[in-house]
Amino acid sequence: MRAFRLCSAGFVALQLCLVVATPTCVSAQDSTKAAAPKPKPKGRANLITEEEIAALGGTVPTAYGIVQRLRPAMFRVRSSGASSGADGSQDVTANEIQVYLDNQKMGGVRTLEDITLSQIKEIRYLSASDATTLFGTNNAAGAIQVVGKR
Template identity: 40%
Template sequence: MNARTAFALAAVLGAALLARPAAAQTTDTTAATPAAPAHRVRHDRNLLTPEDFAGRHEDNAYALVRTLRPSWLRGSRGVTSNAEGTPVVVYRDGVRMGGENELRSIATVTIREIRYLDAMAATQQFGTDHGGGAILVATH
């Protein structure tokens, strides 16, 4: 097969893939307009809201995170980091609290949301010393 034939074949196949099905090519203008396709709501994997933990029995933020998003507690384990990794830093209502154990002091009933920032986003927002990322807890 030469290049011209291959190009023509690719053009025909591409056009066929892009063509609408015959059922969608109606000329009847009185037909009802098809409903817009239902869009799935994308869930932010870096966010926990009360809807995410409704009905759960964990009594503090640490238990929630450990159960629902355990990877947030692992910190950074890059090639150059130590075996235990760089710990995550916890913020409550914008105030730096310390390490992951600080989550134990935050009651579940007071939580508005918990957000995780990876190392790059945490460093951009808070400066250096966030190699394990940050967990931001917003309370009522």
């Protein structure tokens, strides 16, 4: 009889522990859900819109800084082959992403530093094939197209 009482007391103590511990487990799960990472901002990886630029509040004065802040992947060269001319010479600019402002070739990515915030409507990355279709040869690394405000 005494063993039964000890077992009963132990069973009651176990039940009490489960009742007390269960809300703790649930609240721990809830806090994990609350600490989940925030979703990434909606937008396309190859486009920086006028709204995104405005959201920076003028803290980034050039196109280079805007791309660096919002879409640094645009600076990564996705193709490594240089184009060869008819005489076998290599064009070194083919390995560099080219920049176009309102469809006028500016040069390499550093020319984005010459394009000011007040000039920019949107910035778009073009793949090598899209850039070659739109702007012709010497765009094997892709292009960054800046559309100016009109």
